Amino acid sequence: MMTTLLFKQVQIVEADQVVTRDVLVTDDTITAVAPQLDVTADRVIQATGQLLTPGLVDIHGHFREPGFEYKETIATGSRAAARGGFTTVAAMPNLNPVPATLSAFETVQARNQASGVVHIAQYGAISEGLTADEIGDLPALAAAGAIAFTNDGKGVQTAATMLDAMTAAAKVNRPLVAHVEDESLVKGGVMNLGARSAELGLPGINPLAESAQLARDLMLAQATGVHYHVAHLSTKESVALVRLAKQNGIHVTAEVSPHHLLLDETDITGDDALFKMNPPLRAPADRVAVIAGLLDGTIDMVATDHAPHSVAEKERSFIGAAFGITGIETSFQLLYTHLVKPGIATLAQLLTWMNAAPIDAFRLDAPKRVAVGERADLALFDLETPYQINAQDFLSKGVNTPFIGEVVYGQTQLTLVAGKIAYQAEGEL
Structure with missing residues (x-):
């Protein structure tokens, strides 16, 4: 049975330009990218202004x-x-x-x-x-x-x-x-x-x-x-x-x-x-x-x-x-x-x-674009909200970095690997 995920009004990079698009993922593949998609999906992510990139x-x-x-x-x-x-x-x-x-x-x-x-x-x-x-x-x-x-x-x-x-x-x-x-x-x-x-x-x-x-x-x-x-x-x-x-x-x-x-x-x-x-x-x-x-x-x-x-x-x-x-x-x-x-x-x-x-x-087998037909290896980033790098948030066992405590932008909200959620930030998406 197919599963679908719709990203609404995300920012993507096309030909070096940042544009706003809706992006539909069906199972492990991107199946539609358009300024506006009026489709039904199993899950809809309202991600206005967030950046969606190839992984x-x-x-x-x-x-x-x-x-x-x-x-x-x-x-x-x-x-x-x-x-x-x-x-x-x-x-x-x-x-x-x-x-x-x-x-x-x-x-x-x-x-x-x-x-x-x-x-x-x-x-x-x-x-x-x-x-x-x-x-x-x-x-x-x-x-x-x-x-x-x-x-x-x-x-x-x-x-x-x-x-x-x-x-x-x-x-x-x-x-x-x-x-x-x-x-x-x-x-x-x-x-x-x-x-x-x-x-x-x-x-x-x-x-x-x-x-x-x-x-x-x-x-x-x-x-x-x-x-x-x-x-x-x-x-x-x-x-x-x-x-x-x-x-x-x-x-x-x-x-x-x-x-x-x-x-x-x-x-x-x-x-x-x-x-x-x-x-x-x-x-x-x-x-x-x-x-x-x-x-x-x-x-x-x-x-x-x-x-x-x-x-x-x-x-x-x-x-x-x-x-x-x-x-x-x-x-x-x-x-x-x-x-x-x-x-x-x-x-x-x-x-x-x-x-x-x-x-x-x-010569890796990995997508370079958010485009129809590409494998849904995707990352969603919040570029607008600052957050502090905290050791207790790390999923790695290693916390050996001098950047702990620094305030940065671009926190990952969601990562898909072949259409499956590999990481999701806490809170509502």
């Missing part, structure tokens, strides 16, 4: 299962994603066991299917333990459904290993995603090496740890023809390198995370590990550069790098605390508030960075 896509999230369920599970992480307006998440392989073998990968895939309330695309690991010099069976992982390969959390330390990985990824037509970090330049650092680390007396991470390895990888990508994707880019030098690589025809895409767009090392005023993340918050000039790179197309997309940890792991000093920030429930809202409302970016740009760009780059 957001996060190409970089950590759901921690299997191996680290005390931080997050597929169930809690995917519910948190739905609360953030995301309907598709690409899950990283920093797990135990690491999905570098076919059996480990298939186990994670099965868990994703069983426990996830959003679509979960799974990364395969480049090598065993994320650190081995010998790459895994990437063709087998690709055949099993790996959307791309990465050792996220660890930089690939040897050029020979990266060359082998890129060659194998290119043969199976999958992106190679890099956490660029030369460990020989980290030297026990816990934040960006600079004036603020000196003031706080904390060991710094040289920004060259990112850009030097990136320069190496771009040359290898040029040689192999692989689609090379840079995770959580954070320095002005990295932006310049990616810009130059694109100008020279290297197949490279890049992502930036909300915290690197909105924060820098000057926001760290004490030994507060909620500001400890990897890559670390950089200098103000780096923040300016990544914003500029996003606006001019050097950086293709926004990814949350949602990295939940237990409270105990973040209550310590910078020295000893875990790297990482949770973000899948707050990313759209923070960026809408700080980039779109002040006029730095348009709403259409934000939706491109958080929906169309990752879909296109990674």
